[in-house]
Amino acid sequence: MKRVVILGGGTGGAIVANQMVRQLHQEVDAGEVELTVISNVEQHVYQPSFLYVAFDLAIPADAKRPERQVLDRRIHLVEGEADRVDPGQHQVIMSDGMELPYDFLVIATGSRPVPEDIEGLVEGGHHFYTEEGALKLRDALQSFKGGRVVLVVGVPHKCPVAPLEFILMLHEWLDGRGLSSATHIVYTYPIGRLHSLQGVAEWVGPVFEARGIECRTFFNPEIIDPVARTVTSLEGETLSYDLLVGVPPHLGHDVIARSGLGDSGNWVPTDRHSLLMQGRDDVYVLGDATNLPISKAGSTAHFQADIVAANIVNRLRGGYGSLRYDGKVFCFIETGLNEATYVTFDYERPPAPVASGSLLHLYKLAFNRMYWLSTAGIL
Ligand SMILES: Cc1cc2nc3c(=O)[nH]c(=O)nc-3n(C[C@H](O)[C@H](O)[C@H](O)COP(=O)(O)OP(=O)(O)OC[C@H]3O[C@@H](n4cnc5c(N)ncnc54)[C@H](O)[C@@H]3O)c2cc1C
Incomplete structure (x- = not known):
């Protein structure tokens, strides 16, 4: 046998x-x-x-x-x-x-997220990479009344587009709760552009700009001070926050x-x-x-x-x-609460997001349910 x-x-x-x-x-x-x-x-x-x-x-x-x-x-x-x-x-x-x-x-x-690898992230920040983390972030968002939201990104991490999705969903979610004018969103990224995938970085720049989202590159989060509510990068920049969301670095x-x-x-x-x-x-x-x-x-x-x-x-x-x-690789990208786009790429062909729309968001929601058919080996 x-x-x-x-x-x-x-x-x-x-x-x-x-x-x-x-x-x-x-x-x-x-x-x-x-x-x-x-x-x-x-x-x-x-x-x-x-x-x-x-x-x-x-x-x-x-x-x-x-x-x-x-x-x-x-x-x-x-x-x-x-x-x-x-x-x-x-x-x-x-x-x-x-x-x-x-x-x-x-x-x-x-892979497994390791939020402890960024000093102070567990005590001073939130993430959505585990069930427990997502529930705590949900509670924090429910009681959020406005202020500075800063997103920091540890590497490597799974789902490369999740930080972008979170920011774009957050922007529309705050709008729906009447908190847009009271909130400033800061998106940071560890390298010299807005995303590791060049085509995605080029696409998302104008998308963020149109929504008034501030962007900082070369920002590798090193120390979070939960009392002072600041995050300092390896590069020496310090940002203050009212709500910090961190994408944890991952290990095998x-x-x-x-x-x-x-x-x-x-x-x-x-x-x-x-x-x-x-x-x-x-x-x-x-x-x-x-x-x-x-x-x-x-x-x-x-x-x-x-x-x-x-x-x-x-x-x-x-x-x-x-x-x-x-x-x-194929990834849907939620660009808000009701719209999405997608990227597909391989070793030879770079990613190029298409125009986002509500139909693509519905496809994404449908895929979320059809996942069980793909694990069954049917799709
Ligand atoms: C918030 C979030 C959003 C995401 N969004 C997307 C998305 O939109 N699109 C997309 O394509 N991907 C997305 N992903 C990523 C996707 O979930 C992972 O990349 C995918 O699950 C990886 O599959 P895998 O089989 O390699 O690992 P996993 O699905 O993580 O499975 C690994 C399994 O091995 C088990 N295991 C580990 N060690 C042992 C051991 N010693 N003994 C026995 N079992 C063990 C683990 O417990 C686990 O059950 C997202 C992930 C997160 C967290």
């Missing part, structure tokens, strides 16, 4: 597992192939919903389903923390000592460090086309967990899962698994 183990049951892990079981149902039913997902959470969470939770446009329960229900019943689910991967022995060792041997392993452990998960597989950020060195872990022929990596210099986004994980699933299936059937990932 051939064993495929998928470490992590989030967006990429669930899609790759469900796609494989659909393609391999005969082999799985005949007991020739076993698919196992390891998940350290009982509930699968659709993380983009946190942005809507912050504005009280969704509640956390809307975006959760039991992991068991998300996975096809023929997939073996191991609930618990993977302690480490031993590529030499071709096995994953669980924290309770259970050993899970594999013929192919897919690492899909994602600890299992990567414990296994000795990652770089200093716990990202796994990955071939940009084959998605094989560098130096291994039987370990694939996808989603946020890779060290690839591309957007850490659910769509990235999805497009990569298509390639990884097809290549593993092909190799299990005697082929070479030659499909290549081309760097494709």
Whole structure:
């Protein structure tokens, strides 16, 4: 029997597992192939919903389903923390000592926000990158009466467009509450332009200007003083705030460090086309967990899962698994509460946002609901 183990049951892990079981149902039913997902959470969470939770446009329960229900019943689910991967022995060792041997392993452990890495952010600021953070920000926004809102951005972080979406949604949300004239919004960004993606940076400049949003570049948040209500950057600039929102820097998960597989950020060195872990022929990596210099986004994980699933299936059937990932990413960008645009790009084609509109916002809302079809491997 051939064993495929998928470490992590989030967006990429669930899609790759469900796609494989659909393609391999005969082999799985005949007991020739076993698919196992390891998940350290009982509930699968659709993380983009946190942005809507912050504005009280969704509640956390809307975006959760039991992991068991998300996975096809023929997939073996191991609930618990993977302690480490031993590529030499071709096995994953669980924290309770259970050993899970594999013929192919897919690492899909994602990334985790680390707000503690910016001094004072936990005490003095808010974020919307976890359920808890989004709920606290929701409460802070509900009692906000106007003042200076400053957004700071730590790197790297998942969903590269989320800071822009937050600012543009906030602008319209404040307007709806009659707080626009009493509020000044300051958007900061760590590099010398308004976004890491050049095309997005060029597009958003005029969009922010039209809304009177102040922008500061080369601003890497270093210290937040919750008492003085100031944020000081590595570059030496200090901004005062009444409400601070920080996009936390992210790291790869600890299992990567414990296994000795990652770089200093716990990202796994990955071939940009084959998605094989560098130096291994039987370990694939996808989603946020890779060290690839591309957007850490659910769509990235999805497009990569298509390639990884097809290549593993092909190799299990005697082929070479030659499909290549081309760097494709697709992101909707909310440009307010009722309008959106999108960008799509890959290794060769840069992003160029189209004109925003209400129809694209409706597509985005529809996708938020159809997410469960994509995790099921249907979309
Ligand atoms: C506020 C917000 C808005 C976003 N908006 C968008 C958007 O509009 N569009 C978009 O494409 N993306 C968006 N994203 C990003 C998207 O959610 C992630 O990029 C995506 O979930 C990555 O998928 P993944 O499979 O790599 O990781 P995840 O979905 O995070 O899954 C990783 C899983 O592995 C588990 N795991 C980790 N370590 C272990 C271990 N040791 N043992 C067992 N299990 C383990 C984790 O608990 C988790 O369940 C957003 C994210 C946030 C937070």
